[in-house]
Structures are given as C-alpha cells and as structure tokens.
Amino acid sequence: MAESKLLRMDNVGIVVKSLDNAVAFFTEIGLKLEGRMVIEGEWAGRVTGLENQRVEIAMMVTPDGHSRLELSRFIDPPTVSDHRTAPVNSLGYLRAMFAVTDIDELVSRLIKQGAQLVGEIVQYENSYRLCYIRGTEGLLVGLAQQL
Template sequence: MAKNKLLRMDNIGIVVESLDDAISFFSEIGLRLEGRAKIEGEWAGRVTGLGSQHVEIAMMVTPDGHSRLELSRFLTPPVISDHRTAPVNALGYLRAMFTVEDIDELVARLIKRGAQLVGEVVRYENSYKLCYIRGTEGLLIGLAEELGNK
C-alpha cells in the first residue's frame, strides 16, 4: 500500500475578537485580504466538534500566494479560552513567522500602530535579523529579514 503524501499546508487559523483590527494589522505586515465569509450550520460544527456554530472568517494571503492566514471571529459558541498573553515558552500555538524586506522599518511602523516588541531585534550570524512582536489583540508574530550579502 502506497503511503499518502503531503501536498501542501493551506493555512494557519487564528481566533480574534475583531476581524477588522486583525485584517488591518496583517495588511500592514503585507498580507492581502483574499476573502471574507460567514460560516454556519451543522456541517461546520461536525468539522470543529463544536456543534452549531456561527463564525465570520477572513482569509489573508501572502504576496507570493503560497501561504494563508485564516482569521476567525466566533459569534456562537462564545470563545472559552484565551492564550494571547501566554509567554513565548508556552505549550501549543506560539506564533506565525513572516519574512520581510526591511525589519527595522516594519517594526517602527507596527509600533506606531500600537504593537509591542517582545524582546529586541537581533542578528543571527550573517543570516537573519529576527524579532517577536505582539500586535493587535496581543497576537504573537515573528519577523525575519534575510541578510544575505548585507
């Protein structure tokens, strides 16, 4: 019997309180809103195990079109847990990492919009500049700038 092969990773999902704020934040990083929809009905609850649910989603896509971020706002059932203030060494979902062209410029822009630098922007050898940022709703985001021959 042939082993099933992985084809791709479609998206990462993040539950938020405000889709508009999250869309604005991720647009500032450089993702594009691909679409917005309401998902409800018995079929959706069978997928998530939540039963009857009503969720508004927004799909954000990276400029290369290969990676997506699904932002979800649950109308019903209500959100029952909040991991946004968990420290970097907490178990479970941690962060999404984005490669950017100019990390210092983007960090300055995001801080003006209320984001907070978690530690500092650091250089890893001659390969990357890296940092973690807490953006809208305290979401933890990693940023990386490839240095190459800089």
C-alpha cells in the same frame, strides 16, 4: 491502498476578537485579504466538534500566493479561553513568522499602530535579523529579514 502524501500547508488559523483590527494589522505587515465570509451550520460543527457553530472568517494571503492565514471570529459559540497572554514557552503556543525586506522600517510602522516589540531585534550570525512583536489583540508575530 496507496500511502497518503502531503501536498502543501493550506493555512494557519488564529481566533480573534475583532476581525477588522486583525485584517488591518496583517494588511500592514503585507498580507492581502483574499476573502471574508460567515461559516455556519451543522456540517461546520462536525469538523470542529462545536456543533452548530457560526464563525466569521477572513482569509489573508502572502504576496507570493503560497501561504494563507485564516482569521476567525466566533459568533456562536463564544470563545471559551484566551491563550494570548501565555508565555512563549507554553505548550501549543502559536506564533507566525514572516520574511520581510526591511525589519526596522516595518517594526517602526507597526509600533506606531500600537504593536509592541517583545524583546529586541537581534542578528543571527550573518544570516538573519529577527524579532517578535505583539500586534493587535496581543497576537505574537515573528519577523525575519534575510541578510
């Protein structure tokens, strides 16, 4: 039997309270809604270990078509814990980083929509300007502008 080889990363998943708010936030960053649907039934629960789950998902895709973000809103069973307020050095903490063309302009737009800058926009050597922001529902997102 041949050894399995990694082909690609299909997506990263984030559980949210409001799919509409999360879709709007990631659309503002520049992702596009690829599709939205309800996933339910015994087969889905066998994958996640949640038995008869019912979850609404929205698949967001980056402009280059290579990266996807799966936003999930659990209808049944309900969510059981909340990691959004954990410090960024917590085990298993999730943060997505996006490359952008104008970090100042985007951060300004996102702040007008209620996002908060976590620290500050910093420059790493002569390579990048970077920042972390907390967007809709307190989700942590990194932004990077290559110099």
